[in-house]
Amino acid sequence: MANSATEMLVGASSDFLRRFSPFNRMEPEALEFLSSRLTLAFHPRDAAILTPEMGPPRYFYIVQRGKVQARQTGGVAVTEYASLSLGPGEGFPIGAVSAQRPATNQYVAVEDCFCYQLDADDFLRLMQMSPVFHLHCTQYIASLLNQSRQQLQTTFAQRASEQQTMTTLLGQIVKGEPFVVAPETATRAALEKMHEARVGSVVITDDDKRPIGILTQSDILGRVLLAGFDLARPIREVMTTQPHQLSTTSSAYDAALAMATHGVRHLLVVDGEGRLKGVVSERDLFSLQRIGLGQIRASIEGAVDVPTLKHASRDIRQLALNLIAQGIGAEQLTQFISALNDALTRRIIDLSLDRFDLHGVEFVWLAFGSEGRHEQTLSTDQDNGILFPVAKGEDPETLRGRLLPFARSVNEDLAACGFPLCKGNIMASNPELCLTPEEWRQRFAKWIREPDPQALLNSTIFFDFRVIYGPERLGDQLRSWLNENTRNSTTFLRMMAANALDVAPPLGRIRDFVVADDGTIDLKIYGARLFVDAARILSLRVGVDSSSTVHRLRQAATKLGVSAEEVQAIIDGFHFIQLLRLRAQHLETEHDSPTDNRINPDTLNELDRRILKEAFRQARKLQLRLKMDYQL
Amino acid sequence: MNWLARLLPGKAPVLDLALRTRLEHCAARPSPDLSLSHFETRYIVANTEASGLDLDRDPLLAVAAISIQQGRLDPRQAYYAPLGEHPAEALTGLLEFIDRAPVVVFNSGFNQTHLERAFDSVLGLPPELEWLDLYWQLPVFFPEHHSSPARLAEWMASFEIETFQRHHALGDAYAIAQLFLALLGQSPALGVATPKALIDAEKSRRWLRQAG
Numbered sequence: 015m016a017n018s019a020t021e022m023l024v025g026a027s028s029d030f031l032r033r034f035s036p037f038n039r040m041e042p043e044a045l046e047f048l049s050s051r052l053t054l055a056f057h058p059r060d061a062a063i064l065t066p067e068m069g070p071p072r073y074f075y076i077v078q079r080g081k082v083q084a085r086q087t088g089g090v091a092v093t094e095y096a097s098l099s100l101g102p103g104e105g106f107p108i109g110a111v112s113a114q115r116p117a118t119n120q121y122v123a124v125e126d127c128f129c130y131q132l133d134a135d136d137f138l139r140l141m142q143m144s145p146v147f148h149l150h151c152t153q154y155i156a157s158l159l160n161q162s163r164q165q166l167q168t169t170f171a172q173r174a175s176e177q178q179t180m181t182t183l184l185g186q187i188v189k190g191e192p193f194v195v196a197p198e199t200a201t202r203a204a205l206e207k208m209h210e211a212r213v214g215s216v217v218i219t220d221d222d223k224r225p226i227g228i229l230t231q232s233d234i235l236g237r238v239l240l241a242g243f244d245l246a247r248p249i250r251e252v253m254t255t256q257p258h259q260l261s262t263t264s265s266a267y268d269a270a271l272a273m274a275t276h277g278v279r280h281l282l283v284v285d286g287e288g289r290l291k292g293v294v295s296e297r298d299l300f301s302l303q304r305i306g307l308g309q310i311r312a313s314i315e316g317a318v319d320v321p322t323l324k325h326a327s328r329d330i331r332q333l334a335l336n337l338i339a340q341g342i343g344a345e346q347l348t349q350f351i352s353a354l355n356d357a358l359t360r361r362i363i364d365l366s367l368d369r370f371d372l373h374g375v376e377f378v379w380l381a382f383g384s385e386g387r388h389e390q391t392l393s394t395d396q397d398n399g400i401l402f403p404v405a406k407g408e409d410p411e412t413l414r415g416r417l418l419p420f421a422r423s424v425n426e427d428l429a430a431c432g433f434p435l436c437k438g439n440i441m442a443s444n445p446e447l448c449l450t451p452e453e454w455r456q457r458f459a460k461w462i463r464e465p466d467p468q469a470l471l472n473s474t475i476f477f478d479f480r481v482i483y484g485p486e487r488l489g490d491q492l493r494s495w496l497n498e499n500t501r502n503s504t505t506f507l508r509m510m511a512a513n514a515l516d517v518a519p520p521l522g523r524i525r526d527f528v529v530a531d532d533g534t535i536d537l538k539i540y541g542a543r544l545f546v547d548a549a550r551i552l553s554l555r556v557g558v559d560s561s562s563t564v565h566r567l568r569q570a571a572t573k574l575g576v577s578a579e580e581v582q583a584i585i586d587g588f589h590f591i592q593l594l595r596l597r598a599q600h601l602e603t604e605h606d607s608p609t610d611n612r613i614n615p616d617t618l619n620e621l622d623r624r625i626l627k628e629a630f631r632q633a634r635k636l637q638l639r640l641k642m643d644y645q646l
Numbered sequence: 647m648n649w650l651a652r653l654l655p656g657k658a659p660v661l662d663l664a665l666r667t668r669l670e671h672c673a674a675r676p677s678p679d680l681s682l683s684h685f686e687t688r689y690i691v692a693n694t695e696a697s698g699l700d701l702d703r704d705p706l707l708a709v710a711a712i713s714i715q716q717g718r719l720d721p722r723q724a725y726y727a728p729l730g731e732h733p734a735e736a737l738t739g740l741l742e743f744i745d746r747a748p749v750v751v752f753n754s755g756f757n758q759t760h761l762e763r764a765f766d767s768v769l770g771l772p773p774e775l776e777w778l779d780l781y782w783q784l785p786v787f788f789p790e791h792h793s794s795p796a797r798l799a800e801w802m803a804s805f806e807i808e809t810f811q812r813h814h815a816l817g818d819a820y821a822i823a824q825l826f827l828a829l830l831g832q833s834p835a836l837g838v839a840t841p842k843a844l845i846d847a848e849k850s851r852r853w854l855r856q857a858g
Binding site: 018019020022023024025026027029030049050052053054055056057058061079126128131 | 710711712717718719720721722724725726805806807808809810816817820824827828830831832835
């Protein structure tokens, strides 16, 4: 008899549920299961039904009558809403129950409420049992994630706009007509006009308003006054030709980056047809000015000794920290760091060249590993080498003998500036790494031919080389040769793939993440490397000329027919992990501290944890691709 | 009619051994501790269904009960039985389900009386039970809705409570059970923390009402 009573009451619950999505679409047996396991409870107005302090929720709740408000707790805004109202038929907390961790929201009855409760275990069983319900929950979480991302962007955009924004398009920054003169204008006339108009630069354009040159105040002293240039002569003879240009649709970031990369203080902004729209100066980007990018750049360029550079190096670090604090993305951040570190390295090389007589010796300074990939974080030790061409009749040993002391000095200066000497002696001062193109090729060829574990490890470091100083073409030639020789070495690529697959993304089956005994994840080994290794293999296979993981992924994807959205998702995942690493290092002050790349997922906010999980899923996707391609 | 004969006063019912054993077992169960908190108390919401409202003339058709434990209504803990051909079976089952827990009814004048009479006439024993009447209780807890006793339909409307079938023993019990959940939810605010406190409050309320 009790049975028929239960049937009637369960029927009442399922009749209720059927009025709402997703229950109205749910499989009959799943709805039956759910209805038969629901219990009903009452929550008077203002009662807290569920709070984060209660720990992992024991129940999933479905509002039967009344209104429940989800309120955010803590300082970090996870979603776009500060509070969200839930009415009849709506369930909570989907994310917390599925992940078996405390709720992020506080759920409060804002009026007298009746809520159904489902045991957390039954909730998980229902997820397994009902594809409809499963989809509902995942979509909910995904939509929340999406909201969170947008929220994050809005927050950052707001912050940026408060600081005269870094994401503003250059078209919006440039104001008024640019100050232009024709190429045949007498230099004196141009300078007088400049003075009258109180501008720091003059752009020289052709008849179609296309810029052909620029002359800035800082050029005047050296090129005009000190050089005793005849002011009657046309300005085209003294201007800087091929001035750096950016389109109106580029951002202030792009401009700041270009200024840092090229060491210039003015950039021309042109429209889609190449016509001059304005000039953007370092001063215009004053939010950056405030951070001091310009000063750092200037102090690097103007440094006359290593102690000054040491200062600059500390400033770079400080700048990076500020940028992290401002919530700037990993991509821009690593580019900034990379551009400034490159400038620093070049300056150190220049200063050393004053002390060592390398007259007549051509060489390029190579960066390997993360520096080679433009992916330097704040704690990267040196990985560098030298490539020097040998002309006919020259003795490589003699040249090497001249280069090595110089390299040693550069290595030591770099160490003084905060780039620790490489423990594995992957440094230009190592005679093994100061090689002619022929010697580099032989070395690479041997690794490709005999891919033992050491050779594979070497490949992951050295194949990511990039020219920091010296003629790019020498690096390009080596790159072409490498791509040519790996493309068809299926065995080598397959071994590389097997090596890359040795480490799997730390995604747990039951818990969100697989962590070490101390509860942390090493985001270098179990995060960034997953993307870096896969990108390297794909790029070697299809012959991508870049050493950057992102460029490699993008270009390889095009050649391998992967959709742009798909590859963007992977890249986003990679950037997010890089950002977490930088943030973790932000908190560390020591280089190479063992905790450098370790993060404890429990200390992340809900948003970051979800994105991290998604990032690992992208890594898994990438690995799966390798697995299938190489049948591993 | 058979059932009518059994309801006639003074006629001792004849029960078979199995039922007698079950009833003895019921009677031997310990009485509940009424000083425990609501959360620790198992309440039974009971309700009856008769063919009309006249206690003397309209026969009892069915009984229903829903237990409330830990402040929750669990459909798996429910009882429904039409009296039909085997009223003794139905009522014994109800007593077993109640298991001496405090019984919550709406309008005890009707439901409690009906049940007590039936226990007496059919089973030959008026069981010792603690009764709570929401008819009296609810106005104390929710004077903002109704400050004096109101009908079940009015209370259901106030709380927007729905049920699958009105005037059905279990259908109405489901509505009453939800009202009782609301009452339990409100009780901490009024400092009424135990079944005993509820019972006492009802007594004084009735006394006041009758005296006034």
